[in-house]
Amino acid sequence: MGGASALAACGSSSSPSSVSSAPAAAGKARKGGTLHAGLTGGTGSDTVDAHRGVDNVDFARIIALYDALIAYDLQAQNKLALAESMEPNKDATVWTVRLRPGVTFHNGKPLSAEDVIYTLTRIVKNNYAGASSLGSVDVHGLKALDTLTVRIPCHSPYATLPDAMTGYYYYMGIVPVGYDPKHPVGTGPFKFQSFTPGQQSTFVRNDHYWDTSDGPYLDTLVITDYPDETSQVNAFVSGQADVINLLSATSIPQVQQAGNILTADGGGMTPFTMRVDQAPFNDPRVRQAFRLICDRPQMRDLVFGGRGTMGNDVFSPFDPEFDHSIPQRTQDIAQAKSLLKAAGQEGLTVQLVTADIAQGTIRVAQVFAQQAAAAGVTVNLRQVTSTEFYGNNYLKWTFAQDYWYYSKYLPQVAQATLPVSPFNETHWNDPAYNKLYSQAIATVDPVARTAIAHEMQAIDHSIGGYIIPYFPPTIDGYAKKVMGVAPTNVGLSLGAYNFKAMWLA
């Protein structure tokens, strides 16, 4: 069974991933049945458009309907999907993508190079989220070399293009030429049946799915939006939902009475963001002091009951380019105090803007405020709604939080820590760092590129604007009859909403 083998691979991998509540393999997977997924995180602005997903429920639908050229496996490593190969030229200015033959869309149309060109052009032309990963791609120069081969030219070297195409946030589901989101068609394991934003959506199995290694098994998939965890858990306990996502640690006992818990160590992050261009955080000593204030194990215990992996203020822990040799930062109040004193910021008072934007964000802000008191720092919490958080002041808060799904290191840098990054919330602009990034994305050799990435991570770790106390786990529930549920490191719930592998006993 796919779930069990993925699990074994997970346990033996060197990356810091742990798994609790192993899914029990009960016989051979069988087709049929309806799975009711009760998901939180949706809103009235939910979508089934392949390229406009924002929240968890959007991605659950998008992953069911569409495939990208390349995606993550359960260990958050690159895995080719619709692409059979992706090869750069010597200086990474031209990529050649060979498509998997014999793939058809839900409407029966065969996948071709023109569809890839249409998809990438659609993303860039409409400035959808994925456009920020395609900035250096010359979309006007995209060319079909034959029906299954696409040539992707770039304005400047772009050795990390495949990495930049894997992340879920910028998911580039391939859609057919002339795609109409009102009648969504993709190549994914499930076909569209109905959709009511903020309420529910239904899908049926794609019997012509190209990847038959493990599923799809379910006849029908029903995704229902729940406004909060209480109603979601009620639905689970009363048998109206078979799988539920994004639980907090406090719900675990209740969920366990009616089913199983799936905990996964995700590589997404919920960092504190310090604006390095504004007082008091324009002084690296203050940033260091704030990072030393954190009692990270305590934060993890209080917020997630000890689940999740420890953070070291550097993002993308499952990337092979991540430097695990950097010493783990631990709480050191005395040093934090002396750094603050040296910076002339004794008895500092700051405002921390927090919102319920991801699991545990408000609680960890409260914990930080308490821990900061020991160093003589007064942290005033300002709690706003998530709509206000992402409103006009988003990316401008002096000291706030944010959440990111997992992304590989260099693509994450492109999104968040360069002067040209669309989401540079820490206002990070370090000339040496910028130069290293330019070198890295022009380096095709993975070993040489990893060395450069490690240099950048050393800078992140010593003076960066993020505090990453932990990488939050995902905690989900699934009924005893649901099989094929396996954890993933990419930080999305339910094995990255892997409904394809799920079946009903």
Place this chain on the structure above:
Amino acid sequence: MTADAAPSARAPGERAASGRSHPIAWLIWTRLALGVVTLFVVSILIFAATQLLPGNAATAVLGHNASASAVRTMELRLGLNKPAVTQYWDWLSGVLQGRLGTSLANGQSVWSLVGPRLLNSLVLVVLAGVIGAVVGVGLGMFAAIRRDKPSDHALSVGTLAVTSLPEFVIAIFLVIIFSTVLWHVLPGVSPLESTSGALKPWQDPRELVLPVAALVIVIVPYIFRMMRAATIEALESDYVEMARLAGLSPVRVLLRHALPNAVAPTIQVIGLNFLYLAGGIVLVEFVFDYPGVGQGLVNAVSDRDIPQIQFIVLVLATFYVAMNILTDVVTLLATPRRRVAR
């Protein structure tokens, strides 16, 4: 809502009606005219309020993806770059021509989004209101007849206790008792889902039981107390005394002589409770994930989806105005001495 809202037995508009056309017709016309003005003012207030909220539909829809350039693109697409007055005028002129517009959040037509929700909420409100009224009136009369006996005291104390609980607490208690902890006999949530899309509420009546029960439990105490008090007052009156002395059967005394006089103030309270239901269902819909207008309004506000907010609020405001007129008319009809033109 006000627990002890004074039952205004005097029909508003009555004095103004003196010496003119039939008082009921006059009341309806003036109230309708005032109602239209009210709706207009409400639409301006709501629009102004949404402008004051932090963020707009573009940032709300984009959420974490709200980079500066994405927000600009989205604002252009949604027309949010236009001045607020222009946006309001575009909306108003559209509505006056019967176009409710499209949702800023997802591009679907407002009617297709809100229409099914209106129907769902209407079913909830009407069921809860009617059941609540019947139960409340029945219990009120019963308690009045059994005045100062143990059953009367039990009912009075019981309803008073319930009055002190907010509706979502009652809803959660019901879920704990009937769905999740004690028994597992009823659905704990009511999303009206099916494998082929959203259901109409009557297609799965089991899902209606707990939300309706929660709302009924909330409104019954008010109706009960008013009905009890009014019936006791009527039973103590001289004409009931007279009827009794004349040897009429107790049932006939109650139904033919006491009830008609007790019912007028109770109708006011029932009307008030319908008004409460129009707003009070928000929390109950939230607890049960019931796809009604309350839940739709919460979503629309967090999405800053102005066309949807405006439409839902206008529907609710229209309901308020209509229910007020209806209550007054019914009260007048139930109070013979007040419905004659003088």
